[in-house]
Amino acid sequence: MNQNRGEFGSMATEQALDLSLPSCRYLLSAILAMEPSDCLLSHARACGGGSITEQAQQFILDHCLSTPGDFHAPYLKNFLKKLITQVECDHDSVLDQFYELYAHYITSFKDDSFGKRDSRICKRISFLFPDDYSELQTCPHSRVLTFPLKCSTNMLEGDTGCSIWPSSLFLSELILSHPELFSNKSCFEIGAGVGLVGLCLAHVKASEVILTDGDLSTLANMKLNLELNNLNVETDALQRNEDTSTVKCLYLPWETASESQLQDIMPNVVLGADVIYDPVCLPHLVRVLTILLNQTNPNSEREHENGEHYYNGVTDRSDGRYKPVNYDGYNGQPKEAPVAYIAFVIRNIETFNYFLSLGDQANLDIVDLTDSLKPMNLLPYMQSYNQADIKLLRIICRRTNQTIVT
Template sequence: MQAGKLHAPYLKKFLKKLISEVELNHGDVLDELYELYAHFMASLKDSDFEKGNARVFKCISFLFPDGCSKLSSCPKSRKLMAPLQCSLNMLEGDTGCSVWPSSLFLSECILSFPELFSNKSCFEVGSGVGLVGICLAHVKASKVILSDGDLSTLANMKVNLGLNHFSVETDMSETTEDPNMVKCLHMPWESVSESELQNLKPDIILGADVIYDPVCLPHLVRILAFLLNPKKLYPEKGSGNHLGLSLESKCTDGKVNGTHQGSAGNGDKFQAFLPKRTENSATNAGLKKGSMAFIATVIRKIETFNKFCALLDSANLTIKDLTDSLRPFNLLPHMHSYDRTGVRLFAISCK
């Protein structure tokens, strides 16, 4: 037993080198090797358990079914592996380092409909472990910008990007053509300024399980309104109840009233929700017209979701339920703990 512990650091380095070489040569890495590598990484961090910062390593295996070979996101092996460092302390406030069902669902959507995200500038709010960003980079989004308001979550996210062979940039002013570069920003919703938001210029905004806390909703909607509706100068923090909130009922059964219902699995139907782009897309705020936000969430409290809808309405934004019309492939068939049935996918845009 002592000998095993003595050689663990060597074995960890050997496995890392072996896995990297196989991936570099486009070979198939056995799941057992990933699991063994994750075991050594976790076992060498025993001191973290004593400090209450326990982390475990998971490997999310996206398995593409038959008939997906023509998808640009589908590897030749039909398997995409995403190793992640996650938290064991979800009940102690470390939610940002946990893998949530909505994050898995949004990742499946990105991989199932890569043409919607490739060559697009994508910005995620509340990025957590970074899984959505990893999938965005995989489908070759032109720019991937991840953000979180918690510094420990941000540090963990950077670790995960490194595990998946992506470089990290923390300066928004820097521009790079490196397809393996992902930007990571510290962005507390309540204090982010308009000047910081103005530099983002995203085509697509994404968020997974970001509307569960009613206290944070006005700050989130402020960000969405500025990025999606740049014509309107949106008030800075501290300007009072600028939304003029009127909490009218928007939802009764987990679905937004008047949402589009379409056939499953048809990505073309998504185009109907995209705002028309114009030749002159520049605005006084320096942002693009026609941006769209995708929010995947489990509706835990109807009251909280209704508040979110009311805030969006007051901010001149509209929300549509795309869950049935933009249904992704089941890419996680062996993850039995993942319940996709409770996750809803919403599109948010200007009215």
């Protein structure tokens, strides 16, 4: 869990709070991302130096709830109730506006009417960059990058693709922390869900962003999110587009994706977040990965005596950034072989081991990068997400070593 340091402790109780204070930025970001109420209360306490002071309450009113129409009513109602209860329990005074706001929510929205309302909510995910962050191309004018995302309150909606899963938060942090791995590269995501990873890829200027999913309602929601974030959506797989504000959204169920369809794509980087969970789908997923990663100019491969295909180059894995290289790129220039980054949570070790064995049979080289390629912690306010829960695999189409998951 992220620890909130409350570094502005007693000072904060004496002066008006503003967004220059990390604890205040965390509180605002947590409310926008619709973090659980307990997380909001802990940030509010940190703002007040240990308790939810009147200054902290005023900050919430002025900066976090100034446009209450933007919030999901049940979420806000629940937060207001918990906040009022907490402040009263601490024997501090609750600002009158909170009672008024809470009364408004109780009378305007009955609990039974919530159920009938749209189950879609809008979470705003903010990535907070450290002050010494030097990759200025990522966030030249601001230390905060916020993406609004429509998602569902039902985690199973859209075959699970209408919710934000922790591995996509991890991949997003990875992309923003290491833009050099993705910038100017053609990036292809499988099981892309709400589209957050694609937004980050577009942000770091991937030369092409192709997002795919096997669920049509997920795909529709994803397109909505891309447009909400001012990107253009293209649905023609073959259309080449130089415009980096255009993202392709394709329907791609792993079971029926044809070899020729996948071979037309030729990405440099394949990404997947939380896609290793259903054993029934895994053979299809591995087949898709194998085709995508096995794409090179036919001349760039040579066949070993034992019949295995190898890229004719070297690999550099000194810094965990594995670069399989071949020398048959355009005009004889070095050309990197396609690589996949798959982030996942091990929920069932047997399912994971099944994935590894299928990958092994398909001649995929699967390396655990969890300890060697770490993203920055750009979501320090998000107590519902723990970067340490996520594992990262790098996969190429070549068998060189064993995978050790620690």
